[in-house]
């Protein structure tokens with residue numbers, strides 16, 4: 001008896017069609033929201049997911065922010081929660 005196991009990092013896009021004003025360049029834009037997670041699969045069936053992280057990228061200038069996990073979880077469930085500047089951590093700080 002042997003097991004086929006794998007651990008992968010996956011990425012899932014969440015949709016958000018709310019227009020927002022970009023904090024980086026001031027243009028009207030939309031966020032691309034996505035979540036990354038680590039998944040353990042056994043015989044190619046995902047059995048465990050952990051390490052979920054949520055990110056937001058702006059379509060205009062491609063800045064990437066880490067999104068508050070609480071907000072990310074709600075968006076992943078389809079709750080239309082607004083994304084406010086305090087929910088974002090700028091990852092492109094020079």
Ligand SMILES: [Zn+2]
Nearest residue numbers: 022025060061
């Ligand atoms: Zn921008």
